[in-house]
Amino acid sequence: MAKNSIKIRAKLKEDVITVKALMTHPMETGSRKNTDGSLIPAHFIQEVTCESGGKTLLTAFWSGGVSKNPYLSFKFKGGKAGDMLKLSWVDNKGESASGEAKIS
């Protein structure tokens, strides 16, 4: 629901595209406690999907063990400069966000 909560860079070099994404998310494990001793409820991204050219490039399943404001980088072949790349996530509360970037 947050706007622009995903920053994505996708660079093509010698037919390999390197994608770097930074997402804004508290990634609470559900084990941390507030100052009053109550547990902070689990709130973390569960699934991340990355697609381009009509193909799903990567599907990631995460736990609260991924750091806050998650960083993700991966590589793929078969894309061209100018293609759009889309990254979306869904968290354990059912919230979601997505972002797009052009492969450069």
Place this chain on the structure above:
Amino acid sequence: METDVKRRILLKGSLTASALGVAVAAGLLSPGRVLAAWPEKAFAAKSLPEMLQELLGDGNTEESGDIKIKAPDIAENGAVVPVTISTSIAGAESIALIAVNNPAPLIASYDLGEGAEGFVSTRIKMGKSGDVVAVVKSGGKLFSAKKGVKVTIGGCGG
């Protein structure tokens, strides 16, 4: 004054609901697909073989020198430990990232789609010093590698 507050909460609540509604309509949220896909049992498993069995249907892995784990020898902040896994194993279908000494060892599982290379980089939380293990699935077999990371301040909020 009180009704004002109630009105604001109601409005905020309905905005949230409608945003979700829009998301569902847009196909962004397909509850059935997402909830079914997240491997809950694998993430709840406490031991590595149990976790691998749940996630990949196989508790056995073979150590492989073709999987490289790049992670700091000493992580000063256990809340943010950068880990990069790269593998040259042909036909890699998925990569699982595990922190053996975490309360819930499975951190992430990456399914590599068409054209994706055997490479993922991310930052993870480590509760205490221990091994980071990467398991690569390819051609029905599981390959693994590990790297020990010392953590000076635990990352699970403890």
